[in-house]
Amino acid sequence: MTNISSEGTQIEIGSLSDSSLSEVLGLYKGNNIIIVVDENTHDLCLEYLITSFPALEKSEIILLPNGEENKVMEVCMQVWNAFSEYGFGRKDLVLNLGGGMVTDMGGFLASVFKRGMDFIHVPTSLLAMVDAAVGGKNGIDLGPYKNQLGTIIKAKNVFIDAAFLQTLPEKEFYNGYAEMLKYGLVYDEALFNELSSFKTEDDFNRLDIIEKCVQIKVDISDGDLFEKGERKLLNFGHTFGHAIEGFKLQTEPISHGHAVGIGMCAECYVSMTRGLLSKDDFHKIQALLIKTYPFLTFTEECIQAIISLMYNDKKNEGGKIFCVLLQAIGKGSYHNELSEKEIREALLHISLLSESLN
């Protein structure tokens, strides 16, 4: 069992049966424990959790519909109404069992209800393990705009047990992989090199790499919980990525990791054209991203729509669009203003690459 201490949160990585979950549940004896799941984690993860911890047998289960399109206020309202009907209160505990959709939304549900209930995360997707469950950002989407409503309040505990990854569909690993690559690219060249050499599915289950990613997220986010400075680095790939994801959400949704994979290439392209990132490093990164994430073609109309979405990015300041750029592999820089021309050129570059491969 590895313990990672993060201000306000205890993170444990290893088998749940060796963790302190039993003791944590004991703190809520006599109170309700509410387990939030989506349809998949209900069917594939809940039994393992409940059979390991008898204290959970009488828990109330809140079932969310699967998918990012359900990370919305309408679903929250239904859940809060159910919380009220059951008479849940501030001394109760919410346990979020799922991927980033469940941890983001479950954290938001708990942190807002009756001005805040305690909540803990048991992430079940690679993305949630290495990123979403750590760092205190909870939230939901507002139409095509990602994570526009939310709170920054940390889970009391995070229990990361790689056993849950056994049922995770292969394509979902690439979502987590995008966020892992992000850590390597902005912060840790050795991690990027290690991730670049991933070959088999087993590589994704490597606890040492999961631990390294969690530690980076904690190191960066602990010192800057409200994202005034260094934490902005973790938005690498997300200025383009969120807008692409939001744009596609209206027609044919693509996964968060897929959008971030393309977004990282676009932001590397801007870094290279500004002379910050060397051409060699750019081509090394681009080659890895293009073989991992199918690139998309953007018409002029799409580009315009994506730029409009970028103007509503929550990281903007004074109506200007900012993004993270790379100075080298392992060295990100934040607070770089982006021009519309650069955005258009980067999306056209992605389109050309995509067309050349089809």
Ligand SMILES: NC(=O)c1ccc[n+]([C@@H]2O[C@H](COP(=O)([O-])OP(=O)(O)OC[C@H]3O[C@@H](n4cnc5c(N)ncnc54)[C@H](O)[C@@H]3O)[C@@H](O)[C@H]2O)c1
């Ligand atoms: N809060 C943060 O700091 C942060 C950081 C990164 C991403 N996010 C958010 O995370 C979300 C994406 O997370 P995600 O990729 O985990 O999405 P997700 O939660 O939708 O999970 C992806 C799919 O995998 C299924 N699944 C999860 N665990 C499973 C398991 N063990 N076995 C079988 N199926 C399983 C889910 O039901 C879903 O169908 C996005 O909403 C993104 O905005 C938040």
